[in-house]
Structures are given as structure tokens and as C-alpha cells.
């Protein structure tokens with residue numbers, strides 16, 4: 599009965615949210631990687647984004663103005679990681695707090711000798727277990743390059759579904775935890791070596807912080823630069839592709855072929 603009421607209330611509230619086509623298009627144009635989705639998934643993403651706006655409560659911190667564009671852009675990106683599993687993966691919490699840029703989180707940590715250390719940590723985002731998601735929102739062209747805070751924090755939310763942020767989320771049926779752990783452990787170790795050696799990496803070096811951060815930065819690159827990701831980390835790509843239920847590298851190739859076709863360039867040259 600409760601479930602029925604919940605669904606009924608949600609349907610009523612959903613009916614009140616109408617997003618004009620021009621607003622969808624305007625926001626989506628600034629998220630070009632959404633083009634890598636199949637058309638049916640694009641539709642699904644819009645539906646999930648509407649539901650997300652109904653279910654979650656947005657708060658602007660430090661005077662952050664919450665425009666329709668900002669909320670829609672966050673909702674669309676937050677729903678990317680749950681296209682396969684649905685919004686139930688984000689149940690149990692409602693708050694999305696948006697800051698106008700980096701923000702400071704006070705930390706208290708007790709070391710092995712029992713001494714408490716208090717300090718301010720400057721962050722771009724944070725996901726709390728059973729609590730809100732905090733994200734920074736930069737004006738166009740002002741944010742850190744190659745970072746997608748929204749996908750990052752919501753990947754952490756998925757990781758938290760089965761406890762700690764350890765880079766091992768709840769896997770769908772048919773996926774092997776042992777295979778995931780082996781692929782991610784090997785890739786993480788190699789990544790840490792590259793970062794330590796000062797090599798340039800496709801993934802944000804922040805991923806070397808812990809296996810949980812590695813999973814989150816890998817998820818950002820999986821959605822934003824799938825072809826490069828597949829080339830550089832094919833085994834991790836395969837695991838993420840099965841986990842998220844999306845083959846985005848194929849989508850990116852489709853988009854590129856279409857563009858070449860549109861520009862009148864040859865698609866591919868064979869046999870020469």
C-alpha cells in the first residue's frame with residue numbers, strides 16, 4: 599500500500615514538471631558526451647532526470663543561484679550512472695547541495711596515537727553515506743579541466759550501496775566480483791606507478807588516492823571520453839561497460855562517423 603501511495607504521489611508530482619524542448623536541448627548541448635547514448639537511452643535519461651528533480655531536494659549554498667539550467671544539468675549527469683539500474687539506486691537520501699565553486703569541509707581525524715587532527719579540506723564535491731551529495735558548480739570555462747564532479751560523486755553513491763567506498767560497487771547479476779577486483783586492482787596499481795613517476799595519465803591523478811577514487815575518476819572518463827578510455831584501459835572499460843550497461847565507445851564512433859558523413863568526408867579508407 600505504501601509503495602502504491604509513493605508511486606501515486608510521484609506520478610502526480612511528475613505530471614507537474616514540464617521541461618520545454620528548448621530547455622532540454624540548451625542544457626544537453628553543453629554536455630556533448632550525451633550524444634554517445636543510443637536514442638532510446640537519451641529518452642530514458644530525460645525521464646530519469648525528471649524523476650530525479652521530483653525526488654531530490656536542491657539547495658544552493660553560499661548564495662549559489664539554482665537556475666533551471668543548473669538543476670537540469672546536474673539531474674541529467676547524476677542519472678547517467680543509473681541508466682541501467684534505475685533511480686532506486688539513489689533511494690534513502692534527498693539532498694543535493696550546490697556550491698558556487700570549491701568549498702571547504704572541516705575534518706576531524708584521530709591518528710594511531712589518539713591525537714585528533716582538525717583541518718579544513720578544500721573539495722570540489724562530496725557524497726555522504728545515507729546523506730546528501732555536495733557538488734561545486736563553476737561558470738562555463740571556469741571549472742577545472744577534465745573533471746566531472748557530478749558523475750564523480752554519483753559514482754561514489756553507487757559504490758556506497760554495498761558499504762564502504764572501496765571501488766567495488768554492487769555488481770549486476772552475471773558479473774564476477776573476482777574478475778572486477780582483479781582488473782581494478784591491477785589497473786589501480788599500474789595507475790599509481792604512473793602517477794608516482796609523474797607520467798601523464800588519461801584519468802585524473804586524484805584517482806591514485808584510493809581504489810574508491812580510482813573507480814570514481816574512471817567513471818568520469820568512461821562517460822566523457824569512452825574511445826580513449828577503451829584504447830588505454832580496455833579491461834577496465836569492459837568491466838565498466840557491463841556495470842553501467844552501456845557501450846559508449848561504440849556510441850562515440852557512431853557520432854564521429856555521422857559527423858564525417860555530414861562534412862562530406864570519406865568514412866574510412868579500406869585496402870590502401
Ligand SMILES: [Zn+2]
Nearest residue numbers: 750754811814
Ligand atoms: Zn571522490
